[in-house]
Amino acid sequence: MTNEPTPAPAPIAHLSESGLLERILPALPSSDAVEIGPGDDSAVVRLASPRLVVSTDTLTEGQDFLLPATRPEWIGAKAAVQNLADVAAMGARPTALVVALSAPGTADVTTLEGISRGLAARAGRDGAVVVGGDLGAADALSLTVTALGALAEGHAPILRTGARAGDVLAVGSPLLGRSGAGLAWILADRHHEALAADVVAWHNAPDPRLELGWTAARRPDGTARASAMIDVSDGLVRDGGRLARRSGVVIDLDREALAADVRALVDLAAPLGADPWSWVLHGGEEHAMLATFPADDVPEGFRPIGVVHRPAAGEEPFILLDGRTVPGEGFDHFA
Amino acid sequence: MTNEPTPAPAPIAHLSESGLLERILPALPSSDAVEIGPGDDSAVVRLASPRLVVSTDTLTEGQDFLLPATRPEWIGAKAAVQNLADVAAMGARPTALVVALSAPGTADVTTLEGISRGLAARAGRDGAVVVGGDLGAADALSLTVTALGALAEGHAPILRTGARAGDVLAVGSPLLGRSGAGLAWILADRHHEALAADVVAWHNAPDPRLELGWTAARRPDGTARASAMIDVSDGLVRDGGRLARRSGVVIDLDREALAADVRALVDLAAPLGADPWSWVLHGGEEHAMLATFPADDVPEGFRPIGVVHRPAAGEEPFILLDGRTVPGEGFDHFA
Missing domain, CATH: 3.30.1330.10 (PurM-like, N-terminal domain)
Structure with missing residues (x-):
């Protein structure tokens, strides 16, 4: 005061x-x-x-x-x-x-x-x-x-449709799930608590490295390094799933690569009885760049969090977590 | 039915x-x-x-x-x-x-x-x-x-600031006031009456000749024919007044040139006890092009409705009707 x-x-x-x-x-x-x-x-x-x-x-x-x-x-x-x-x-x-x-x-x-x-x-x-x-x-x-x-003339737009089997999925953020965590503290009416200050601020004004989209995702000559790209607006699973479906591939998220994000949020989840995996996998409004790259060409600023496969015979393009169906679901504006 | x-x-x-x-x-x-x-x-x-x-x-x-x-x-x-x-x-x-x-x-x-x-x-x-x-x-x-x-490269934008003493003010519409008339019939809850059908439709979906802005207001070589331009969104007086103030001139509307518009709306005004002059001068949402031109160069599609003067000593740039203050006023979103 x-x-x-x-x-x-x-x-x-x-x-x-x-x-x-x-x-x-x-x-x-x-x-x-x-x-x-x-x-x-x-x-x-x-x-x-x-x-x-x-x-x-x-x-x-x-x-x-x-x-x-x-x-x-x-x-x-x-x-x-x-x-x-x-x-x-x-x-x-x-x-x-x-x-x-x-x-x-x-x-x-x-x-x-x-x-x-x-x-x-x-x-x-x-x-x-x-x-x-x-x-x-x-x-x-x-x-x-x-x-x-x-x-620029001659520069192809990086679309959602270009992910290829053998690519790596990578995200331009050191930590996913903060926006989801902040929202949970706001909805619990506990957003004034000091413990939640960082994630509440991140939910209210997420600050991802947007420049990765026009710098790291392209080579210095302007050609696309990323084969496909989207930003995480509705959650990793939902937006990753969009990349998978539009590209006709299966994206398999790596649980171990995301475990560090989950560990960073555990202390914020416990007081709410929440599951930090839900924040990391399904939390929206991160706005980090999410892109696929050739496995040997993931640029600085992006970290690998999954791999891209060809769908098996009869399999739908979709997103998985360690080869299994991802629990829970994302956000639909009108549902 | x-x-x-x-x-x-x-x-x-x-x-x-x-x-x-x-x-x-x-x-x-x-x-x-x-x-x-x-x-x-x-x-x-x-x-x-x-x-x-x-x-x-x-x-x-x-x-x-x-x-x-x-x-x-x-x-x-x-x-x-x-x-x-x-x-x-x-x-x-x-x-x-x-x-x-x-x-x-x-x-x-x-x-x-x-x-x-x-x-x-x-x-x-x-x-x-x-x-x-x-x-x-x-x-x-x-x-x-x-x-x-x-x-196009080399084509100057036609701004609100270029009206000059000696120019003519002209509007790219054969009839002003229809949108105001339509709104009055809607607010009177009489928009279903056959008499008002045309003006109600015009208010709800005005259909001005927008192409006059990029055709007639320029010469075939792309140079600007109009010295200043705006569209009538908040009413002739209000938007004409914006041209006047931004150009540092006085615009004098010609009552006789607007009398035909008023006559066309008289039969719609009488049942509501309304003043058709108010619709013509202050009715918004016409979206017709309103521009100033050299007096000898008013193109097809535009009709002269006023003249542009230099302000007298101590006079503010403003809009007048036959040399006098215009009665009534336009529309302010938050007033």
Whole structure:
């Protein structure tokens, strides 16, 4: 507790749309790529090539974040990361973001400023800038971010379809399961406990090494080193399963390779009576790069966690753990 | 009334996310510009140049449309138009859209199919295709569309800042005020009356000539014919006022030039006791191109509705009607 005065609430309904934009826009740095930034009908951005890479995603209060358990800056950072990760997972570097922010009139202007600041700061870490936006009224706070990048001429996008028998599955993260662990502590209403601080912060604003997507996953000449790539947004098993099905292969996760992740989370699982394997295998919102590589060419930053096989006769492309069906299942938005 | 059986309700909560995507994606045609369409982490689209033009906007149920007074196809068409118009108003041709759709689990799958179909159909009219999307859960139905186009090398964007004293203000629409009229009939709960059918349809799915933005507003050699441009999204006075302020000029609307629009709406105003001038001057969501041109160079498709002056000493840049302050005011999202 400190004796600092709490700022007076400033609901956005007391500001005009232009007044609100004036509060939010100064948080947005620009870059050499931006020919026309916010303030006209559209932004104009110079890409590295005309081969646009684009992805869009929405975060909605109550569905994708719980306001009392997070911070405005984290909401912005997470919205940036989940979209930047989709561009990175094509082997492309993001250049710009646009954001559509909807909020109830009772929302505090400092909340929107914080979201904007967090979004711009996290994007800036990878050299991307916010070039445009839209503000609208809605009953719930939500933000839709569209991430934009480009592929150089001659550079193939790294798709979900290219994994081959003999490849190794590798993940661009030293530790999986933190986001799932953080969510469990939030849902148990114990997110203020010191023990959980790191995983709660990681769930609210995961910070994976996205640059692995456009650096390590390609060779210095720009050719693809990764045969297939995706980011871990819905869980290792679910997203790995997507790679397997789209590539027509079987991916066999290595229990021993993931045991270190599980051990790192055991002390966080025990107080909740939770199973840390569930966090590692099924926890979503990590946004780490998940890729397949030739067995002798796994680059720095990625660690092997499985192998790729041809399906046996009559076998469906799928994902396994040490050759067996994986227990539990991932996340479906509408289920 | 017909005797056709009503299809059984199919709430999206009964479908998996992938099952829902399978229902929606077939409504999306592709084009030669699309290298990678929906289904991977991002889409890859070949633009006409690396100078990306991008804009984003959200439509939210209850704020931007009223479900009982519209149709899913119209919601999709309106979301397309309002975003395509922002690209067109830069003097650029749209190439692609991405869409983030949020819906409650109780929403019917046919509603989402209809939105998707309306979006793709309206975009297709201007040669743009839907290349990616996101589906999420939310308490209210909303969709955020991002429109993407490009400016050829050497082609200047047409900004809000270029209007000059002596220019003519012209609008790329034969009739303003229809969207405002339609909204008034909807808010009066009389949108089913035959008299209002055309304006209700126009409000729900305005269909302006967007191509005027990248055709008539430029000369055949690509140089800008329009000195400044915007689209009428918040009303003629409000958006014209933006052109005036950003260009540092006074725009004087010509009452006589707008009188034909008012006369066309008189019979729709009388039953509601409404003022058709308010619809013509302040009605939003027309999305027609509004541009300034040299007086001797107003192209086909645009009609003159005002003139541009230098501000007198001590006068603020502003918009007037026959030299006087315009009565009433436009729309502020949070006011």
